[in-house]
Amino acid sequence: MRTWIKDPLAIFAEGAGRGVIVEGTRIAALVKTGETPERIDAVFDASRHVVLPGLVNAHHHFFQTLTRAHPSAINKPLFPWLKSLYPIWSRLKPHHLRLATRVALTELLMSGCTTAADHHYLYPKGLEDAVDIEVDETLGLGMRMTVSRGSMNLSVKDGGLPPDSVVQDEETILADSERVLKKFHDPNPGSPIRVALAPCSPFSISKNLMIESARLAERYDCQLHTHLCETDDEEQFCLDRYGLRPVDLLEETGWMSSRVWLAHGIHFNAEEIARLGKAGIGVCHCATSNMVLASGVCRTCELEAAGVAVGLGVDGSASNDSSNMMEAVRHALIIGRLRYGADRVTHLKALRWATEGSARCLGRTDIGRIEPGYEADLALFTLDELRFSGAHDPLAALVLCGAHRADRVMVAGEWRLVDGMPAGHDVGALIALHKDFARDFA
Ligand SMILES: [Zn+2]
Secondary structure (H helix, E strand, O other): OEEEEEOOOEEOOOOOOOEEEEEOOEEEEEOOOOOOOOOOOEEEEOOOEEEEEOEEEOOOOHHHHHHOOOOOOOOOOHHHHHHHHHHHHOOOOHHHHHHHHHHHHHHHHHOOEEEEEEEEOOOOOOOOOHHHHHHHHHHHHOOEEEEEEEEOOOOHHHOOOOOHHHOOOHHHHHHHHHHHHHHHOOOOOOOOEEEEEEEOOOOOOOHHHHHHHHHHHHHHOOOEEEEEOOOHHHHHHHHHHHOOOHHHHHHHOOOOOOOEEEEEOOOOOHHHHHHHHHHOOEEEEOHHHHHHOOOOOOOHHHHHHHOOEEEEOOOOOOOOOOOOHHHHHHHHHHHHHHHHOOOOOOHHHHHHHHHHHHHHHOOOOOOOOOOOOOEOOEEEEEOOOHHHOOOOOHHHHHHHOOOOOOOEEEEOOEEEEEOOEEOOOOHHHHHHHHHHHHHHHO
16 A cells, blocks of 8 residues: 655655655655656645654653642752652552553644653552553554663662652562563564663662663663753762762763663763763753753753764653643754754754654664655644744744644554544543543642
8 A cells, every 4th residue: 555645735854845655654755846656546635734754752751741730849940849749659550650651642642743752760569560551552542662661779768869669679670671671672673662771860770770771771682761960969969979970870880872862961061972972872852841940951962963862852741741742842942042042953953853863862763754764654734723824934834833733643654643633532531531530649
């Protein structure tokens, strides 16, 4: 079955003026301006649509959709914010996580996202199947996901930040990491599910857990992920506890590798940026969350110039507090311009971060571009809303006028969002149930 996505209003790809041909799960060909393809089975008229590669969200915490705008946490920086939320999060049950995952993924899908990376690091008693739940929900919506098997083993009693109720011991963490890698991790091109190992952050994990996680990642050929250099508090913690800056901690634990992508990556010095680039590390820039928690501004342009893969993420829904990937693109552009001036962070650069850049963070070369051989993951937006009225450059309009909702989303050649709604899912019923759960939970 060859489907021609025909005559888009604009498309984020070179040499595809008349659209793309999708065959099976992949992009089979681009159609140049002036050409007409042969052997076509179906045509989708895209003349109202701006076509992007499916957006890739490289950092999230789905469970946090249950504590959006929570009165105990709003208006606080990272450490006090975390300390206010940990006791609430420790009550997380499997049914909460299942619905929170569905809400976050649905919201992402509606914003044009086709692949997400969730970092789940919370394991109170009874939530041992967290990864299984997230995989199940992802497949139910027909999306792709890198499920990051997060972990915390350094609680208050050992000098860490989280309470005892949400951490596990190292042996349990490593055994479950291996279980989920064996059960779900598929490193092949086109795979719907990949697993990454993700010790949470320097102030909630032991050095040995980082070392052992890196060894497991090597053995199972998977990515490694953690929060790093998000705030000055974190840097001070590393200096006090280890006598090391956070990047030196990476070096000491075997994490200076192209398997690694870091969330935030704000407080690096110039010498560290060069080392990260040389190692081929990825950094997921979470502009909205960094602004909300006033953590600082990621040095995206210097990182990219050094060879670091820069991607974008919405971050958890308690520090964003929404899961909208198009909004993340706009915020990355705006905060980038504040730092670098109006000409260096263009709308095309911001869109590239949210697609190819995020895909590189996740170690994927099969998604993030509209090119023959890549997976047919596409996000189609119309410019029919009032906010776009009178806009001239369609691709720039998506970012500058603030596109929020995709009209159609295709994942692996299948339409998963039609007329702005997830196919086969009732968003109204989902909101009603999630509201009840959030009230009961928090
Ligand atoms: Zn995070």
